[in-house]
Amino acid sequence: MTAPASADRPDDRPAGGPAGGPADRSVTDAGAAPTGLLRRHRDFRMLWVGETANKYGSAVTGLALPLIAVSTLHASTLQVALLGAAGWLPWLLIGLPAGVWVDRLRCRPIMLVSTAASLLLYATVPLAALAGALTLWHLLAVALLAGAAGVFFQTAYTAYLPQLLDPADQSEGNAKLHGSASAAGIAGLGSGGLIAQLAGPVNGLLANTATFLLSLWCTVRIGHREPVRSERPRRALRQEIGEGLRLLASDVWFRTFALFGAASNLVLTGYQSLLVVFLIREVGVSEGTVGLLVAAASTGGIVGAAVARRIAARLGTSRAMLVLELALPALTVLIPLTGRGAGLAWYLVGGFGASCGVVAGNVIKATFQQRYCPPELLGRLSASSAVLNFGSIPLGALLAGALGTQLGVRPAMWLMTVGVPLAALILWCSPMRHVRDLPTERRAPVGGSAALPPVAMRAATGGTVGKGGAPGKDGAAADKGGAVGKGRVAGKGRVAEKGAAAGGGVCALDAG
Secondary structure (H helix, E strand, O other): OOOOOHHHOOOOOOOOOOOOOOOOOOOOOOOOOOOOHHHHOHHHHHHHHHHHHHHHHHHHHHHHHHHHHHHHOOOOHHHHHHHHHHOOHHHHHHHHHHHHHHHHOOHHHHHHHHHHHHHHHHHHHHHHHHOOOOOHHHHHHHHHHHHHHHHHHHHHHHHHHHHHOOHHHHHHHHHHHHHHHHHHHHHHHHHHHHHHHHHOHHHHOHHHHHHHHHHHHHHHHOOOOOOOOOOOOOOOHHHHHHHHHHHHHHOHHHHHHHHHHHHHHHHHHHHHHOHHHHHHHHHOOOHHHHHHHHHHHHHHHHHHHHHHHHHHHHHOHHHHHHHHHHHOHHHHHHHHHOOOHHHHHHHHHHHHHHHHHHHHHHHHHHHHHHHHOOHHHHHHHHHHHHHHHHHHHHHHHHHHHHHHHHHOHHHHHHHHHHHHHHHOHHHHOOHHHHOOOOEOOOOOOOOOOOOOOOOEOOOOOOOOEOOOOOEOOOOOOOHHHOOOOOOOEOOOOOOOOOOOEOHHHOOOOOOO
16 A cells, blocks of 8 residues: 555654544644645545445435335335334444443444445345345344444444544534535435336445445555553443443433433434335325435535534534524424425425434534543443434334324324424423533543533634633633632522532533
């Protein structure tokens, strides 16, 4: 493998930089203007291309599997919902131990093995169809096993990105990754629907062969090598799982995001698992039109990734989360109004709003988690959060399938979409509406004594800190940089003012 250009080498870092740390800085030379992350950071560029290819193939698969079930195997509404649930069930089964194993091992080899496993699993579907042996049980097994590979990949990937990028680059990196994922999803959904209409839905899975191979090649080409994990006493799996769960349960910010993610994914997946059946059987559109409609609505994700940092800089990261996750996804209530002709606009508006809000919120949340979580616990925290966030997905699919069978598809769509803005009320009832910005530093060690509350700072733009160590006017937790006062505790759910400390180190999530 030829050596990359000097500016792209993984080992290029400022003098005195830590060995094994992030590869590149925002400014390459003293006084030089910062360049784009994709141009100056070769390893991130490889990760970005590989992930974009991976997301494209996954989008084709996500549309192709239910289309195969509906059009080729003539599956019922409940069976299609079961297929959607199977891909996410592994998060409930192996999500927690996967987090421990990711923290024990290096992330990049886990990503490589997971991608290779997904490639082989999806390749069995067109082969079985060619042999005339494809069944619904085969599709369910592929979805379940590929979902298990995805558990390890997603957990390792979440823990790997902060090792690759400096903190100053993480917000831009997350925005680019989420934006390209949305664009790849649009291309995958659109082309997958057209392939299904022209050549049959089974052939749509053939795209995965090339995309997963490209993802594997790009991951292999990443030059950054993770530092050797520090030797620490190997404890029982249950103890290490418990450490991640305690971090999630004891911190109000992690807890709020996890509860919101679980509730939101329950209803979002509920209506999405019925979407193909709804559009084909209730609205009466063709398979190709389904792909085009979903792709058009998904352009909201590109817009959301593009504007997330700007909205966070203007409103503050906490307020931006409320706007993006509460106001925009509420447009999903328009989706059940979808009909033929001009009535398709209801789906486009509702789907666009949901996609825009969810992706933009994910950019802000991912950057917050990477900065706020102790690095040695990031794998376990990601897995613990994902068990709640993704564990509710199969439940949502099963619930929607049962409701669709008992009440009909359109009434079930109404129940699921109305739940989207209701789930976002979890954020509104949390400390998020009392502060301008999410914290960027967690001062209390896990299992340690209570320390000062986290400093709320501008996570997306690095807002200024006032004199005395407390946030200034841009930080908004303490007035004009006043010092933290002794013994003065903020009221329930309130933000400390003029130097008062929040009780217990963090604000509590109000009951009810």
